[in-house]
Amino acid sequence: MPTKRHWAEVRKTLEQNLLCDSLKGRVRYFTTRYRKAHDQTGRVCILVDKKEVINMPFYIEDCRHFEASVRSKAATQMYKDNLKDVFIEYAEQGLFYPGDFGIALNEYLSVNINDAISSDNLLVRMLAVMDRRVGKRTLHKIKTSISDLPEWLQYFYQLRLKNENGLGD
Numbered sequence: 400m401p402t403k404r405h406w407a408e409v410r411k412t413l414e415q416n417l418l419c420d421s422l423k424g425r426v427r428y429f430t431t432r433y434r435k436a437h438d439q440t441g442r443v444c445i446l447v448d449k450k451e452v453i454n455m456p457f458y459i460e461d462c463r464h465f466e467a468s469v470r471s472k473a474a475t476q477m478y479k480d481n482l483k484d485v486f487i488e489y490a491e492q493g494l495f496y497p498g499d500f501g502i503a504l505n506e507y508l509s510v511n512i513n514d515a516i517s518s519d520n521l522l523v524r525m526l527a528v529m530d531r532r533v534g535k536r537t538l539h540k541i542k543t544s545i546s547d548l549p550e551w552l553q554y555f556y557q558l559r560l561k562n563e564n565g566l567g568d
Contacts, residue, residue, distance in 0.1 A: 406430055409504065419531040421562035426529060430497070443500040445525075447558065453525075453551065455495040493551030495522065516541070521548075525555045535563055 410428050418426055425448055432441035445453040503522030507515050515527035516537065527533060528541075538560060545556045 417530050422529055441497055443497045453493055455497050455500055491549040521552055525552055528556050528559050
């Protein structure tokens with residue numbers, strides 16, 4: 400997001416303006432902040448047909464704080480590489496913290512759709528595959544590479560393909 404927006408405005412953009420017609424009303428984005436918590440943590444969820452498919456709870460954030468402290472302590476390169484692998488594994492399992500969604504959302508809203516659909520950020524790719532600007536030809540092209548994606552991301556690709564007249568076959 401180039402400028403700071405209220406969540407209601409961003410959610411409306413995601414659910415009504417950018418979401419493909421076949422998924423409108425089925426995909427919802429939910430966020431909350433626990434203001435009375437000592438650190439005001441929160442969570443982000445993505446719901447499909449009222450079921451939580453992606454849940455980004457605050458406790459994953461503890462791992463990010465750990466990572467930051469490791470970096471500040473002049474850790475060995477090997478340890479940093481191992482830590483990076485842990486977070487790559489988290490992403491492949493669909494484990495994110497709320498800040499990851501904010502980062503992905505900023506990227507998604509600031510790049511063109513072709514860059515978003517091929518982004519290294521898996522959350523950006525998830526948002527892009529459900530975008531109305533991704534047409535049937537593009538979906539057909541990427542259909543063959545879906546099996547290389549993490550299972551949670553395959554779910555969103557399959558969801559879109561099954562809802563686009565005959566592409567899910």
